[in-house]
Amino acid sequence: MIAVAHPARQLPQAGPLPNSLQLTSDGRLQHLLTVEGLSRDLLNEILDTAESFANMNEKAVKKVPLLRGKTIVNLFFEASTRTRTTFELAAKRLSADVLNINVSTSSAVKGESLLDTLRNLEAMNVDMFVVRHQQSGAAHFMARHVEPGISVLNAGDGRHGHPTQALLDMFTIRRHKGDFTRLKIAIVGDILHSRVARSQIHALNILQAGEVRVVAPYSLLPAHVEDLGVHVYRNLEQGLHDVDVVIMLRLQRERMEHAHLPSEHEYFQLFGLTQRRLHLAKPDCLVMHPGPANRGVEIDSAVADGPQSVILQQVTYGIAVRMAVMSMVMGVRGA
Amino acid sequence: MPEIAPLLDSMAEQARRHFRQRGIDEPIVVGIHSGGVWIAEALRHRLGYTRPMGKLDISFYRDDFSRIGMHPQVRPSELPEELDDEHILLVDDVLFTGRTIRAALNELFDYGRPASVTLAVLVERDGRELPVEAAIVGANLDLGPGEQVKLRGPDPLRLERVFLEGGN
Numbered sequence: 139m140i141a142v143a144h145p146a147r148q149l150p151q152a153g154p155l156p157n158s159l160q161l162t163s164d165g166r167l168q169h170l171l172t173v174e175g176l177s178r179d180l181l182n183e184i185l186d187t188a189e190s191f192a193n194m195n196e197k198a199v200k201k202v203p204l205l206r207g208k209t210i211v212n213l214f215f216e217a218s219t220r221t222r223t224t225f226e227l228a229a230k231r232l233s234a235d236v237l238n239i240n241v242s243t244s245s246a247v248k249g250e251s252l253l254d255t256l257r258n259l260e261a262m263n264v265d266m267f268v269v270r271h272q273q274s275g276a277a278h279f280m281a282r283h284v285e286p287g288i289s290v291l292n293a294g295d296g297r298h299g300h301p302t303q304a305l306l307d308m309f310t311i312r313r314h315k316g317d318f319t320r321l322k323i324a325i326v327g328d329i330l331h332s333r334v335a336r337s338q339i340h341a342l343n344i345l346q347a348g349e350v351r352v353v354a355p356y357s358l359l360p361a362h363v364e365d366l367g368v369h370v371y372r373n374l375e376q377g378l379h380d381v382d383v384v385i386m387l388r389l390q391r392e393r394m395e396h397a398h399l400p401s402e403h404e405y406f407q408l409f410g411l412t413q414r415r416l417h418l419a420k421p422d423c424l425v426m427h428p429g430p431a432n433r434g435v436e437i438d439s440a441v442a443d444g445p446q447s448v449i450l451q452q453v454t455y456g457i458a459v460r461m462a463v464m465s466m467v468m469g470v471r472g473a
Numbered sequence: 474m475p476e477i478a479p480l481l482d483s484m485a486e487q488a489r490r491h492f493r494q495r496g497i498d499e500p501i502v503v504g505i506h507s508g509g510v511w512i513a514e515a516l517r518h519r520l521g522y523t524r525p526m527g528k529l530d531i532s533f534y535r536d537d538f539s540r541i542g543m544h545p546q547v548r549p550s551e552l553p554e555e556l557d558d559e560h561i562l563l564v565d566d567v568l569f570t571g572r573t574i575r576a577a578l579n580e581l582f583d584y585g586r587p588a589s590v591t592l593a594v595l596v597e598r599d600g601r602e603l604p605v606e607a608a609i610v611g612a613n614l615d616l617g618p619g620e621q622v623k624l625r626g627p628d629p630l631r632l633e634r635v636f637l638e639g640g641n
Contacts, residue, residue, distance in 0.1 A: 193550065198584055199584075202534065202580075202583075203579070465533075469538060469542030
């Protein structure tokens with residue numbers, strides 16, 4: 139007999155052959171849709187490029203003229219503050235012009251299809267789309283349909299992926315810990331609904347992290363999560379033991395259609411990161427969170443604001459990483 | 474191709490005279506990656522300067538970005554001091570079209586408003602496309618069409634003649 143998992147717990151697939159879509163024939167990045175399938179060299183190239191943008195803050199003029207005259211559209215079908223503003227700031231620091239379109243306030247409510255929206259914006263001669271959508275695969279769909287020369291960056295699609303978030307997390311870890319091969323990293327919480335977790339796991343595997351753990355109650359783990367190459371823990375104390383980095387995930391209440399959890403209070407009792415539990419990890423363990431954090435649900439305020447937390451650095455580094463990706467995809471156009 | 478050491482000696486002498494005439498005690502030396510940084514280090518050593526040196530990677534300021542794309546290895550620019558009202562000695566290895574210097578000046582001015590910028594180059598050759606002139610020059614080379622000169626280094630530093638494909 140074949141065990142079939144409930145459809146809600148299957149890992150979402152965003153469509154075939156993402157790399158033939160996101161890389162040029164000579165292996166350079168033209169869209170960023172997913173971390174899956176990117177080479178270790180390419181990930182390192184992105185992180186290295188981000189490194190040079192990260193030093194720009196000491197300049198009096200925090201801008202470079204790389205994308206002067208380019209128009210970038212932030213197309214957000216789902217609410218976001220951090221991701222949208224850091225993409226916007228990244229574009230502006232590259233001297234591009236930015237258009238923010240939040241679809242709750244636009245023609246999608248009037249029934250215009252994604253393809254119509256795309257065609258209309260293309261007619262305005264834009265150069266890049268940064269897209270967030272509640273459907274897994276939305277960015278792939280756009281990349282398949284945009285005119286040649288226009289790039290698409292995935293800023294989060296459904297439960298599938300959030301590649302720039304994973305890259306900025308890798309950047310943060312690399313800045314503090316250097317080599318990934320000796321690191322033990324625990325990703326804790328709502329793995330089932332988290333596109334961030336999925337992108338992080340792929341990125342950590344590509345960078346050959348020593349050990350990747352996922353820690354969650356059974357009801358928040360996707361079926362066959364072991365197939366992603368992670369060790370599964372259902373107990374937070376055991377999962378935290380001796381780790382170098384702990385990444386807490388936001389409990390995605392808005393994506394929970396069914397009763398995944400008895401109560402948030404009970405969740406915190408079992409899976410909330412407290413100072414006492416953090417002592418089980420290595421003494422210099424980094425505490426990360428992609429934000430926005432539910433204080434008192436997945437993480438205690440004292441830990442989120444504590445000396446081991448790099449949560450605000452993740453936000454700062456997000457700008458440099460997004461600048462790197464934007465300049466790399468725009469740089470292949472004339473080639 | 475000429476030896477490097479005598480060129481550096483001559484550049485140091487020109488720099489000494491140049492800044493003495495203008496009553497400037499010690500400018501901030503800024504090298505352009507990679508060759509310019511090597512030359513800047515050697516010059517600074519010869520001049521006995523002690524202020525920390527600046528390094529520029531002009532990749533983000535190039536005017537051919539939309540044609541050739543991102544340079545694969547961009548090193549961070551480092552300017553250790555405030556540039557406002559400072560005298561700058563900008564150093565590069567080869568002055569050819571002048572476009573690198575244009576990009577470097579743009580980047581410098583994003584860090585502050587220097588009092589003056591003096592350009593020093595190891596080698597000056599024909600082929601200027603912009604009105605850029607060096608005040609301190611190690612050697613002047615006449616090269617044939619399709620010929621280029623490259624500085625190899627850092628240890629030892631040497632000049633190499635390169636023939637471009639498609640050149641005569």
